[in-house]
Amino acid sequence: MSGELLFWLNLLVTVGIYTLLAVSLNLINGHAGMFHLGHHGFWALGAYAATWLTLNAASLPGPLLYVLSLLLAMAVAAIGGLTIGIPCLRLRGDYLAIATLGFGEIVRIAVQNSPHDFLGGSLGTKVPRVLMEVTRTTQVPFRFLTLAIVAVACAAAILVFRNFLRSLPGRRLLAVAQDETAAGLLGIDPTRSKVLAFVMGSAVAGLAGGLYAHYMGGINPLNFNFMEMVKMFLVIVLGGMGSLSGCVIGAFLVVATEQLLNRAPEAIASWWQVLFPLILALMIVFRPQGIFGRKEITDMIRAWRRSPA
Amino acid sequence: MIFEARGLTKRYGGLTAVSGVDMELAQGDLVGLIGPNGAGKTTCFNLITGADAPTSGTIRFKGEDVTRARDFQMARKGVARTFQNIRLWKEMDVLDNVRAVCRAGEPCGFAAAALRLPRFRRVERAVTEKATSLLQRLGLGDVLAESPGDLPYGDQRRLEIARALALDPDLLLLDEPAAGMNPTEKARLMETVRDLRREFDLTILLIDHDMKFVMGICERIYVLDHGERIAHGTPAEIRCDKKVIEAYLGSEC
Ligand SMILES: Nc1ncnc2c1ncn2[C@@H]1O[C@H](COP(=O)(O)OP(=O)(O)OP(=O)(O)O)[C@@H](O)[C@H]1O
Ligand SMILES: [Mg+2]
Numbered sequence: 001m002s003g004e005l006l007f008w009l010n011l012l013v014t015v016g017i018y019t020l021l022a023v024s025l026n027l028i029n030g031h032a033g034m035f036h037l038g039h040h041g042f043w044a045l046g047a048y049a050a051t052w053l054t055l056n057a058a059s060l061p062g063p064l065l066y067v068l069s070l071l072l073a074m075a076v077a078a079i080g081g082l083t084i085g086i087p088c089l090r091l092r093g094d095y096l097a098i099a100t101l102g103f104g105e106i107v108r109i110a111v112q113n114s115p116h117d118f119l120g121g122s123l124g125t126k127v128p129r130v131l132m133e134v135t136r137t138t139q140v141p142f143r144f145l146t147l148a149i150v151a152v153a154c155a156a157a158i159l160v161f162r163n164f165l166r167s168l169p170g171r172r173l174l175a176v177a178q179d180e181t182a183a184g185l186l187g188i189d190p191t192r193s194k195v196l197a198f199v200m201g202s203a204v205a206g207l208a209g210g211l212y213a214h215y216m217g218g219i220n221p222l223n224f225n226f227m228e229m230v231k232m233f234l235v236i237v238l239g240g241m242g243s244l245s246g247c248v249i250g251a252f253l254v255v256a257t258e259q260l261l262n263r264a265p266e267a268i269a270s271w272w273q274v275l276f277p278l279i280l281a282l283m284i285v286f287r288p289q290g291i292f293g294r295k296e297i298t299d300m301i302r303a304w305r306r307s308p309a
Numbered sequence: 310m311i312f313e314a315r316g317l318t319k320r321y322g323g324l325t326a327v328s329g330v331d332m333e334l335a336q337g338d339l340v341g342l343i344g345p346n347g348a349g350k351t352t353c354f355n356l357i358t359g360a361d362a363p364t365s366g367t368i369r370f371k372g373e374d375v376t377r378a379r380d381f382q383m384a385r386k387g388v389a390r391t392f393q394n395i396r397l398w399k400e401m402d403v404l405d406n407v408r409a410v411c412r413a414g415e416p417c418g419f420a421a422a423a424l425r426l427p428r429f430r431r432v433e434r435a436v437t438e439k440a441t442s443l444l445q446r447l448g449l450g451d452v453l454a455e456s457p458g459d460l461p462y463g464d465q466r467r468l469e470i471a472r473a474l475a476l477d478p479d480l481l482l483l484d485e486p487a488a489g490m491n492p493t494e495k496a497r498l499m500e501t502v503r504d505l506r507r508e509f510d511l512t513i514l515l516i517d518h519d520m521k522f523v524m525g526i527c528e529r530i531y532v533l534d535h536g537e538r539i540a541h542g543t544p545a546e547i548r549c550d551k552k553v554i555e556a557y558l559g560s561e562c
Binding site: 160161163164167168169170171172174175178179181182183184185186187188189190196200 | 401
């Protein structure tokens with residue numbers, strides 16, 4: 001019984017983390033219209049920044065350390081976003097994709113090749129438990145607590161992004177995404193808008209990294225490989241580029257598929273690695289706007305209420 | 310002079326799109342820029358607005374050398390334009406097309422926007438008020454929530470003007486504002502352009518192929534052909550200019 005509960009709790013926490021990754025990737029790729037393939041790099045930066053602080057500030061009270069490490073995760077990822085954003089965002093389309101993909105891989109490979117006494121190198125590292133003690137008997141409350149925290153983080157991220165998109169700087173970003181030339185000629189600095197989106201998106205990916213590290217209790221560079229980027233991309237392509245609520249549903253579909261497949265006999269379990277890229281390709285060919293397109297679930301409910309029964 | 314171009318030249322590979330053009334505009338001028346297809350009129354607009362950098366020549370605006378200024382910098386200095394091929398942001402509604410361009414008195418930072426701080430509300434209210442009044446002024450007050458792509462052609466052109474005015478420009482460049490309009494709409498647009506100049510203290514430079522329209526409202530006209538300025542004068546002078554008749558107008562005088 002508790003095994004089943006643990007499975008579903010784990011599934012939901014993972015959905016939450018992928019929701020954070022997807023809404024932030026979506027801000028960059030969907031709303032801002034850039035082709036960015038290095039999100040796993042920001043995720044890793046956040047995870048390792050949080051881990052580093054947790055390992056090196058062990059004297060602080062646990063919950064404080066937890067919060068501080070999440071803030072550091074966001075800050076480090078945001079600085080990463082700013083550093084690669086400024087030179088890269090002058091590139092367009094495929095070139096931007098290659099440059100950001102390179103960044104994502106460099107982060108992982110750099111950690112992989114770092115000395116073992118610094119963040120564990122290729123072997124990975126344990127992340128000390130600071131939120132609460134986690135033993136076999138406290139797994140259920142620990143997962144419930146993490147789920148609550150992740151849910152709050154998702155709600156906050158979605159709210160902040162939604163507010164942003166309905167503000168002056170947000171509209172400028174949408175204008176740049178739709179017609180950069182017109183935007184520039186109407187006084188909008190396209191690079192500034194894009195860097196802002198990039199930094200916001202990387203900060204939230206960093207937050208997802210910090211939450212992930214604390215939840216897993218240990219991380220290694222392979223957690224952040226390119227296949228993860230494919231998954232995130234699939235989530236936003238399924239949900240709809242430019243739809244925040246689509247991300248939540250997309251994340252659920254992808255994570256649930258993967259984890260349910262994982263329970264299956266080994267011969268089938270690893271098939272998600274084939275299945276996901278295949279679905280991704282099919283979606284892009286047959287329904288590139290995703291399930292939701294640019295619409296939000298709230299728009300649909302409103303339209304559905306308005307239409308005569 | 311609010312605006313001065315000297316020896317403005319643009320070469321694309323072997324093609325000289327604009328060649329040694331001089332142009333001057335005084336505050337409050339309403340001037341036309343005409344010439345046959347491919348004469349280099351739109352290219353001139355691109356050079357003036359910083360969309361493209363001139364190969365040679367200089368541009369001064371409000372006393373400052375702006376030859377190398379970027380597009381968004383020119384826009385913020387007070388040069389606004391509309392486009393020959395309408396370039397509205399199709400996935401935003403009419404109101405947001407204008408609101409994206411409005412500058413409120415104070416900047417609305419990211420934090421203020423994301424957290425809905427009082428500053429965000431102030432900026433938002435100011436911007437919405439300004440955008441709405443501009444749209445109402447251009448006769449688009451009833452279609453604020455529509456998608457620009459669903460509007461008739463003439464309305465889209467007027468939306469482009471409203472959007473340009475949101476920059477509080479000193480110099481407004483209109484690239485074929487009457488194209489695709491019927492005679493009634495054109496007559497109304499003439500009225501509007503004249504009134505806007507007065508209400509917003511504008512200097513206006515406009516391109517159009519409709520001679521009735523251009524001659525009807527412009528006080529002066531520049532004529533381009535093959536990138537070169539072949540004539541400059543009042544509508545009456547231009548109508549009877551030998552070179553202009555030969556290159557563009559046919560027999561009108
Ligand atoms: N970016 C560019 N690259 C190469 N050639 C260009 C470019 N822009 C314009 N041209 C060329 O420069 C010449 C002038 O074009 P321009 O668009 O300025 O003409 P125009 O006077 O506006 O004509 P129309 O009345 O048809 O709008 C044309 O031959 C055009 O093909
Ligand atoms: Mg033209």
